[in-house]
Amino acid sequence: xIPAVLCGAAVLLPLGYLARxxxxxxxxxxxxxxxxxxxxRELLGNTLLLTAGVLVITCLLALPAAWLTTHTDLPGRRMLxxxxxxxxxxxxxxxxxxxxxxxxxxxxxxxxxxxRVPPLRGLSxxxxxxxxxxxxxxxxxxxxxLRELDPALIETARSLGHRPGRILFSVYLPHLKPALxxxxxxxxxxxxxxxxxxxxxRYRTFSYEIYSRYxxxxxxxEAAWPALVLVVxxxxxxLVEAxxxxxxxxxxxxxxxxxxRRPVTLGLWALPAYVYIVLLMLASVVIPVATILFWxxxxxxxxxxxxxxxxxxxxxxASLPAAVLATLLAAxxxxxxxxxxxxxxxxxxxxxxxxxxxxxxxxxxxxxxFTLRFEVGGEAILYQxxxxxxxxxxxxxxAEAVGPIRSSLYQATPRLEEAARSLGxxxxxxxxxxxxxxxxxxxxxxxxxxxxxCMKELPLTFMLRPTGFDTLAFNVWxxxxxxAYADAAPYAFSILLISASFVGILxxxxxxxx
Amino acid sequence: xxxxxxxxxxxxxxxxxxxxxxxxxxSVTRGEIFSLVGPSGCGKTTTLRAxxxxxRPDHGRIECEGRVLDAPGVHVSxxxxxxxxxFQDYALFPHLNLLENVMFGLRSMSAxxxxxxxxxxxxxxxxxxxxxxxxxxxSGGQQQRVALARAIxxxxxxxxxxxxxxxLDAELRASTRGAIRALVNRAHLSVVLVxxxxxxxxxxxDRVAVMRKxxxxxxxxxxxxxxxxxxxxxxxxxxxxxxLHASARGRSAQTAIGAVQLDREAxxxxxxxxxxxxxxxxxxxxxxRYGTIISREFKGHDLTFTVRQQGDEYLVQTxxxxxxxxxxxxxxxxxxxxxxxxxxxxxxxxx
Numbered sequence: 001x002i003p004a005v006l007c008g009a010a011v012l013l014p015l016g017y018l019a020r021x022x023x024x025x026x027x028x029x030x031x032x033x034x035x036x037x038x039x040x041r042e043l044l045g046n047t048l049l050l051t052a053g054v055l056v057i058t059c060l061l062a063l064p065a066a067w068l069t070t071h072t073d074l075p076g077r078r079m080l081x082x083x084x085x086x087x088x089x090x091x092x093x094x095x096x097x098x099x100x101x102x103x104x105x106x107x108x109x110x111x112x113x114x115x116r117v118p119p120l121r122g123l124s125x126x127x128x129x130x131x132x133x134x135x136x137x138x139x140x141x142x143x144x145x146l147r148e149l150d151p152a153l154i155e156t157a158r159s160l161g162h163r164p165g166r167i168l169f170s171v172y173l174p175h176l177k178p179a180l181x182x183x184x185x186x187x188x189x190x191x192x193x194x195x196x197x198x199x200x201x202r203y204r205t206f207s208y209e210i211y212s213r214y215x216x217x218x219x220x221x222e223a224a225w226p227a228l229v230l231v232v233x234x235x236x237x238x239l240v241e242a243x244x245x246x247x248x249x250x251x252x253x254x255x256x257x258x259x260x261r262r263p264v265t266l267g268l269w270a271l272p273a274y275v276y277i278v279l280l281m282l283a284s285v286v287i288p289v290a291t292i293l294f295w296x297x298x299x300x301x302x303x304x305x306x307x308x309x310x311x312x313x314x315x316x317x318a319s320l321p322a323a324v325l326a327t328l329l330a331a332x333x334x335x336x337x338x339x340x341x342x343x344x345x346x347x348x349x350x351x352x353x354x355x356x357x358x359x360x361x362x363x364x365x366x367x368x369x370f371t372l373r374f375e376v377g378g379e380a381i382l383y384q385x386x387x388x389x390x391x392x393x394x395x396x397x398x399a400e401a402v403g404p405i406r407s408s409l410y411q412a413t414p415r416l417e418e419a420a421r422s423l424g425x426x427x428x429x430x431x432x433x434x435x436x437x438x439x440x441x442x443x444x445x446x447x448x449x450x451x452x453x454c455m456k457e458l459p460l461t462f463m464l465r466p467t468g469f470d471t472l473a474f475n476v477w478x479x480x481x482x483x484a485y486a487d488a489a490p491y492a493f494s495i496l497l498i499s500a501s502f503v504g505i506l507x508x509x510x511x512x513x514x
Numbered sequence: 515x516x517x518x519x520x521x522x523x524x525x526x527x528x529x530x531x532x533x534x535x536x537x538x539x540x541s542v543t544r545g546e547i548f549s550l551v552g553p554s555g556c557g558k559t560t561t562l563r564a565x566x567x568x569x570r571p572d573h574g575r576i577e578c579e580g581r582v583l584d585a586p587g588v589h590v591s592x593x594x595x596x597x598x599x600x601f602q603d604y605a606l607f608p609h610l611n612l613l614e615n616v617m618f619g620l621r622s623m624s625a626x627x628x629x630x631x632x633x634x635x636x637x638x639x640x641x642x643x644x645x646x647x648x649x650x651x652x653s654g655g656q657q658q659r660v661a662l663a664r665a666i667x668x669x670x671x672x673x674x675x676x677x678x679x680x681x682l683d684a685e686l687r688a689s690t691r692g693a694i695r696a697l698v699n700r701a702h703l704s705v706v707l708v709x710x711x712x713x714x715x716x717x718x719x720d721r722v723a724v725m726r727k728x729x730x731x732x733x734x735x736x737x738x739x740x741x742x743x744x745x746x747x748x749x750x751x752x753x754x755x756x757x758l759h760a761s762a763r764g765r766s767a768q769t770a771i772g773a774v775q776l777d778r779e780a781x782x783x784x785x786x787x788x789x790x791x792x793x794x795x796x797x798x799x800x801x802x803r804y805g806t807i808i809s810r811e812f813k814g815h816d817l818t819f820t821v822r823q824q825g826d827e828y829l830v831q832t833x834x835x836x837x838x839x840x841x842x843x844x845x846x847x848x849x850x851x852x853x854x855x856x857x858x859x860x861x862x863x864x865x
Contacts, residue, residue, distance in 0.1 A: 411608060413603075416607060418605070419607070419661075419664075421592035422568075422592055422593070422597065422598060422665070423593075423618050423619030423664065423668065424593045425593055425618075426591075438608070438609055
């Protein structure tokens with residue numbers, strides 16, 4: 001109860017400071033210089049254009065993959081399912097790194113293969129990088145919805161005279177709407193909050209604007225306005241999605257017996273399906289990994305080894321406590337939300353998601369403002385302190401920790417605890433022998449997920465890191481920003497390795513449980 | 515000498531207007547299967563959970579094997595009661611295999627002895643070979659038998675079963691009934707089971723208690739409660755029933771279908787219950803009082819007719835060979851005594 005309320009306060013406090021800092025300025029000055037209409041229009045236009053573009057591309061990439069793995073007899077569709085999720089292990093800024101170091105006159109493509117790819121920057125580059133990173137989220141959502149689609153609905157449509165082409169619009173798309181919306185919301189939140197890609201590829205969105213104002217002029221107050229608009233934009237996205245989902249119930253109306261689906265026989269169509277998959281894998285996994293390897297082999301490992309070690313240590317020192325803290329905070333929130341259903345517990349659980357939905361750059365800026373104000377003996381002791389960065393990490397990724405604990409709590413029902421009691425086990429023994437063993441997996445998965453996310457985290461690190469505290473992710477970004485691709489490669493490669501090993505652990509655990 | 519005694523049990527949940535159960539009193543003897551039956555929300559599960567110690571009663575007293583478990587100022591927690599509980603969803607521990615599940619409640623004996631005891635009890639329910647399987651690998655019926663074995667393994671003598679038949683298909687229900695009965699005999703158990711299915715209650719229990727809206731309405735041997743319901747609710751809940759207005763004088767009464775014998779003395783306007791299988795039909799050869807058959811349902815083992823007489827409809831159940839058909843005029847005659855039933859506030863005789 002108390003930790004949950006503290007979490008809620010800690011998420012909202014920085015946002016309050018952000019708003020306060022922004023509203024301190026004279027409104028006339030805001031309209032004239034800080035955020036004039038022409039600037040606002042350009043930022044808003046660019047941000048929305050990028051978001052819409054990424055949404056369209058991710059849908060187009062994910063829908064065929066989701067359909068092929070759920071509704072067809074394509075050989076190797078299980079492998080394909082895993083493969084389609086792999087890009088999640090490659091952070092978007094590594095995609096940006098790939099594009100930058102691949103294209104142009106000095107790019108890998110020209111040097112290794114003699115193919116000159118025009119420089120991929122700005123909108124086109126951002127679209128590619130963010131779409132390739134984000135499409136697995138859409139894929140996962142669509143896959144679940146497609147798997148649950150009752151085959152009888154399609155058969156009913158056919159018996160009523162709908163041709164396959166029409167069924168796509170009459171049955172599939174309406175049924176997929178909730179999944180599409182959920183996926184779209186998640187991706188849209190990622191895109192508007194993205195910092196790594198737009199800052200490296202120089203595409204002027206709100207995040208880019210916050211970043212450039214924060215660094216170049218070092219005028220934090222001027223950065224507060226675009227940050228505030230960005231937070232409002234994220235809030236608007238949440239509201240729009242909630243409005244569109246209201247009253248939409250697509251679970252089966254009657255619990256008849258749902259028959260097993262007979263998969264669509266692809267026959268020779270399997271060939272274009274494979275071509276599609278190979279191209280997708282090439283673009284989203286093979287090329288980024290190959291590019292990073294190419295540069296890593298050309299980097300001066302000897303010179304970098306020491307720095308690499310300290311960067312790795314910095315990342316772990318920040319991520320490990322953050323992961324443990326997030327899990328500790330998430331456990332009571334998930335427990336309350338499930339066991340003591342009330343308005344309050346519902347609101348608190350939502351608050352955990354507010355931390356996730358708040359664009360990280362704006363969140364970080366709010367925290368920076370707060371820590372600058374918080375003085376002890378005339379010194380802002382919290383400003384750029386490791387403790388605050390760890391706290392920010394765990395609040396931002398709290399939602400990731402709630403999910404797995406929640407689902408393992410579904411397993412540990414009150415019935416099981418009562419069964420233990422009726423068999424003579426007291427409250428403590430019940431927790432030790434029944435509740436904890438059932439929660440253990442969920443706690444481990446939560447910790448692992450948050451740890452992984454923190455290791456890759458960039459915007460919060462950028463805003464809050466103590467001076468000289470250069471994590472792996474920060475090094476990649478910093479060196480790529482200076483076009484030192486070879487120097488960035490060992491750091492990028494380390495992140496790849498860590499991500500891949502964690503995804504591997506999660507997959508193994510998932511298999512062990514099923 | 516009763517093994518379990520429940521007296522004046524009352525429980526009102528926080529925030530609820532009506533008590534979940536109110537003034538419940540009954541006792542269960544050694545080797546007896548006692549069934550609480552009633553529609554959902556009647557308080558039967560609350561009563562069961564109070565006996566187990568999961569809910570604390572507001573009033574009343576619960577005793578088991580001479581120990582006071584609940585009384586004013588006394589509440590023994592669930593883990594100290596030594597009463598077994600089998601949940602509707604079985605609640606097997608998913609992280610333990612079957613042997614470990616059954617061993618869970620065994621204490622103060624060596625690990626070796628625990629293993630032996632668990633194997634012995636698993637054998638009792640016919641699952642000796644499955645000890646190393648996980649609960650997920652079992653069918654619903656098997657899971658239930660494990661839950662039962664787990665509940666009795668510590669030597670428990672009183673076992674509570676919450677809706678033991680609800681998640682089973684028809685065939686398994688029959689074998690589960692048999693299994694419960696066999697265990698009761700073999701381990702000298704006393705069982706309280708809760709069900710909303712009156713057929714299950716009547717067929718498995720030595721005694722049934724019918725509950726409605728937190729109240730225990732009638733209790734007794736299944737045959738007695740079925741044949742002599744005391745009120746309209748019990749009459750209709752335990753099976754199909756024709757409720758007739760009657761004017762009684764002593765042990766007999768006049769009704770729309772003629773004179774009937776009554777199961778107890780009554781005077782004046784009363785309502786009587788006659789089961790469809792206790793009515794006989796004959797062709798109405800020139801009788802002035804007759805009804806017309808308006809539907810005929812063949813059910814395999816019997817036939818059910820609906821007869822309309824003077825605006826009221828009656829159900830009549832006959833042998834499957836009955837030659838009568840829709841549209842024929844018939845006279846109805848009771849073959850046994852009719853039960854005099856009290857009218858409960860919300861219950862109206864519809865016939």
